[in-house]
Amino acid sequence: MQARLLFIFLFCAAAHAANGEKILRITFQAAETGFDPVKVHDYYSGTVIEAIFDPLLTYDYLARPAKLVANAAESLPEISPDGRTYVFRIRRGIYFADDPAFKGRKRELTALDYAYSFKRFYDPRHRSPYAFLFTGKIAGLDELAAQAKASGSFDYDAPVAGLQTPDRHTLVIRLKQPDLNFSYVLAFPLTGAVAREAIEAYGDESPSHPVGSGPFLLKRYVRSSKIVLAANPGYRGKLWDFAPGDDPRQREIASQMQGKRLPLLDAVEISIMEETQSRWLAFERGETDIEYQLWDVAPTFMTDDGKLRPEFVRRGIQLDRTIDPEITYLYFNMQERIGDSPNPVGGFGKERIALRRAIAMSYKVDDQIRIIRKGQAVRAEYPVPPGVAGHDPGYRSLIPYDPRAANALLEKFGYRKGPDGYRRQPDGAPLVIRNASTPTERDRQFDELLKRSLDSIGVRLEIQKDRFPELLKLEKQCRLMTRMAAWIADYPDGDNFMQLLYGPNTNESNNACYRSKEFDRRYEKSRRLADGPERDRLYHEMTRRMEVDTVWLLADSRIRNALQQPHVVGFTKHPVLHAEWLYLDLAPKSGD
The missing domain is CATH 3.90.76.10 (Dipeptide-binding Protein; Domain 1)
Structure with missing residues (x-):
């Protein structure tokens, strides 16, 4: 399969060289769900929608x-x-x-x-x-x-x-x-x-037939495999006209792009490649133009202090490095039942809160950052991430990493170990935590870390595997018990993150299906306030309420190391926009 994908990339590169078109080639690490704006809820589909509408x-x-x-x-x-x-x-x-x-x-x-x-x-x-x-x-x-x-x-x-x-x-x-x-x-x-x-x-086929007035249109679509956008010939166009700040990189971009009529790209080709190694090989061989989803292999191209290794500098590879305005978090389904089955982590009884708290205390986020992210993330202590109005860099979570205390907590609330070393529920029923993840090498590492964590407190773990789009569907139906999720800013204000726990947003953005009158009352009050001390106080109270109920375990915010080939012109990661393609150009490759 990997050889076939590389052949396709090489064929496209040859076609690009032959006709002189400016075709930007990128990858997504997970499949899209469609392109109807009211029906999607994933980053990848939203990125394409941004270019079309x-x-x-x-x-x-x-x-x-x-x-x-x-x-x-x-x-x-x-x-x-x-x-x-x-x-x-x-x-x-x-x-x-x-x-x-x-x-x-x-x-x-x-x-x-x-x-x-x-x-x-x-x-x-x-x-x-x-x-x-x-x-x-x-x-x-x-x-x-x-x-x-x-x-x-x-x-x-x-x-x-x-x-x-x-x-x-x-x-x-x-x-x-x-x-x-x-x-x-x-x-x-x-x-x-x-x-x-x-x-x-x-x-019902609207998700496969988006018709917008934006800079690009959908030219070819092979579900979960290939998305090709072409420049919209009827687009009104706009001039690249932005004032750079003091940042040298911005000044360089402005000097290269100022006054150009947009879009400059003829097409954007997106390949779905779930495995990091495949994406890295494609970029390293020059078969893709921009790649950022490479945390797993960051030491291959980057030094410990966040700089490109000399061999990549000599090749003219460019690096744009930012902390994404996002959080990743392990959520617990708060409903008493999932479908027709009892949910062992759901509800507000003291023993259920104790179980969720113990699981959260057993998980070492620092290992996630060190081993899985290869150091390319920062610890998330607060629901509002860096770079978003309402972030508090001094806040510290009530939930520590402490497996010993987690074991004591489970003992106190009647979760006793059986002969097999695994705990049972206080009523003697089997206790099994089911975590959902995708069948990728990246998620296999998360599965292993979570299993080691739960083994340390004697809790049995089962892994529920499915493709990313299918997990999202189940998530919106409150049918997943636990999952490691992520949310990146839709707009640069803390409200966009605090609403993730608002009860009425269940079946929409509230993946934990959490309903707390205390949280909701404070959230509704916060929506009427501007960013400032009064809203910050409410956000702190809401976060403490979430921690006491142990709805989430906050994990990290990832560092985006956006690699670009030497011929990519104009790229800088925007804190909110995801499809920067409108603002880019491709210079002739050396030898073209």
Whole structure:
């Protein structure tokens, strides 16, 4: 299989050299789930969606911290003094990519497309995992969703007080109450506009037929294997026009890119390659252009102090090194039952909390960072990661690594060891923890570390293996007992992370299916506050509540070592955007 993939890469490289097209070649380490914005909830699908669809707002490519700028809107919104009304003027002359759904007509992007696209998050048929972005916010939409649940049909033509389109290019959004992060929501790629004709034409196949107005379009798609994007010939284009800061790397990029018309790439070829070694070999042989998912082999190309090894410097390989605005965490399903079966880690009884706490105390996060990440991560102590508003670098978790205390805790609450050395539940029933992971070499290492941890406290572990897209489906149904998950910032504010534990977001972003009145009450209050001491106090209280209940074990935030071939021009990792392809160029390779 690996030889076949390398042959395909070599063939594509030869074709690239022959016709002179600028084709960026990259990999994903896990399969996509589709490209319908309301139906996806994974990083990889979202990255492709970012390249195809147009949200109202986006981010300045170079500004740090992240800075909102207009995208499909003419400017940032006009916001009423009470913070509840947003007015957007849609740029004229933006068109969706040509598609048979439009029956030969050029289809202009209008305000109605955004109103329709936002309503789709509320349609109960879609069970959108990102409905939380809008739930409880836009006047009249929650009521329309409730009617749809009762009738079985969502009325997209029903008037909604909070979504008004007084003319083709004006969108007025009225909120139930002020939301300080609402502009960030409208820069999130999944809020990009879809065309109703395309959604209705493709129906359930919409995830395989995305039709947007963004810089790229889907040219070829082999599910879980190959994604090829082509530059959208009807794209309005934009100029590379960003002010660099004091960083020398940014100044170099600006000198190379300033004033160029975007996009400069003709295509982006994405290959799904789950194993790190395969991705590394492809990059090392020059068969891919950018690669960052290489924590496992970091010592191969990087010194202990985070610099490229001399042999790669001599080849002109480039390294962009940042800490991702993300957290990884082991979550426990908090429901009493999973399907028809009792869930040994679920519930709020003292013995269940003790079991979760003991498991968390048995897991040595430092070993995860040292052995699996090869040092390319930092310990996560707080739900809000570095680089995101609300992060507290001085916070320390209540849950230490302490297997001895974990064993004593289990003994105290009646989890006794049997003749086989493994513990049983207090009522004498077998105790088995089932952790879900993918069938990759990377996850096998996590399985082994977790098994060693649970063996140290006499708890039996079973591993549930499935492909990444299938695990995500089960996760949203609250059907996984435990899993090591990750969340990277959708927008640069702590709210995007604290909402992961909000009860109403169960079946959406709340993977632990955690419902705590104390947590929820504080979260709802925090949403009305700007970043500052009062909100920080609430975030601390919410985090302590989560730790007392032991819903998660926070693990790490990964260091992104983005390697680039010498001919890649303009790359720098943005703290929020994931598809930097719009802002890149490819210089001729030496010998071309």
